[in-house]
Amino acid sequence: MSKWQDIKALANLRARARLAKSLPEIFPKAVLSRAYNSSFVPPMPRLAIDSYWRAHPIRADRLARKLAAESGAPSGWTWRVGGNRKSGLPTTFRIPPAPYREKAHARGAGFCCVCGQPVYRFGWHADLWETGPNKNANWHSACVVAWQLWNAPSGQAKLLRRVQGRRCTLTGKRLWKDAEVDHRVPLFRVWGEFRDASWPQLLRYWGLPNLQVINRESHAAKCATEARDRQITRSSAAVTA
Numbered sequence: 009m010s011k012w013q014d015i016k017a018l019a020n021l022r023a024r025a026r027l028a029k030s031l032p033e034i035f036p037k038a039v040l041s042r043a044y045n046s047s048f049v050p051p052m053p054r055l056a057i058d059s060y061w062r063a064h065p066i067r068a069d070r071l072a073r074k075l076a077a078e079s080g081a082p083s084g085w086t087w088r089v090g091g092n093r094k095s096g097l098p099t100t101f102r103i104p105p106a107p108y109r110e111k112a113h114a115r116g117a118g119f120c121c122v123c124g125q126p127v128y129r130f131g132w133h134a135d136l137w138e139t140g141p142n143k144n145a146n147w148h149s150a151c152v153v154a155w156q157l158w159n160a161p162s163g164q165a166k167l168l169r170r171v172q173g174r175r176c177t178l179t180g181k182r183l184w185k186d187a188e189v190d191h192r193v194p195l196f197r198v199w200g201e202f203r204d205a206s207w208p209q210l211l212r213y214w215g216l217p218n219l220q221v222i223n224r225e226s227h228a229a230k231c232a233t234e235a236r237d238r239q240i241t242r243s244s245a246a247v248t249a
Contacts, residue, residue, distance in 0.1 A: 016048075023051040032129075034136045036060075054130045054149075061153040065164050066171070069215045072123055072154035073208060075133060079124030081207035082113040089199075101199035104158045104214040105207060117143045122151035158214035162189045168221045177220040178230065186224040193218055194234050200241075 027043060030052055042063065043049060043056035050056040061068045087105045091097020096110040107113045108124040118141030120127050126141040128134060131149035135141075157164055165187070174183050177192075191213065193202075198213045212218060222230070 020049045023049040026051040027053070027056065032137060036132070036136070057130050057132060057149045058152075061150045065153050065157045065167065066216055068150040068153035069157050071133065072148070072151045073211045073215055075120070075123035075125045075148070075151070076211055077208040079108070082107050082124075085110075085113060085207070087203050087207070087210065102195050104155070105210055107207060117141075117146060119146060120148045120151050121146045122155055123148065154215070158211075161214075161219050165189050165221060168219060171216075172221055176223045176226055178222050178226045181223070183221060184223050187221050188224055188227045190220050190222050190227055190230065191218050192220050196234075196238065 024044065027049060031040070032053070035053060036057070039056050039060040042060050046059065050059050085107045089098050089101050089103075091099060091110075094111065096106075096112075096114070098105065106122055108115055108119070109121045114121065115124060118126060120133075125133065125148070126135070127145040127148055129137050129139055129142055131142075131145055131147065131152075133148050133150060161168070168189060169183055169187065172183070175181065176183050176187065193213055195213065198210070202210070202213070
């Protein structure tokens, strides 16, 4: 153990020196503070920023949705599914709508394909260095983490449990080990009932406002109720037709 700690300490010392040498005069203080206090110090500014957002997925989610609100949806855009890799359209309603990932609305190099805002140096969302958009990038570091959260929220179950005070949102009881991440408003309802909402508002259904952790038993009961309601809706629509 002592040998491993010595190796780690030496590696961090070298990484710290490399990071300090690579830093521009202006750099986000919160990112730098976390980098220097990490168990493994990132050796480059871009890695420090990536590490910061990976450690703060909820902040990344909020920022990505805020940036999307600043961009707004492109003129004439509507939420559609059933696309392919070339078109950029999502293949299912479970994938978050992202107009700037679609070929028809992509803003090109230097703009984030998730939120549509310019991407600056090191994948940052603000031009702290006054150098203009980074033409070699089309993702903000924060939007990368937000996109991962939206598509695979179960990967942040531990964090979401802590945010909820380790209590099931449906029963108020303690969360057990088998607790699962769930969407408060199921995504099939978002597609069926709210698809005409504005794009930035739609993203809330994939972000923190619509995520919860509930015990498996409660999750199963909720899914059964949703399936029954969905079947009733289909039957009513068939009779009306």
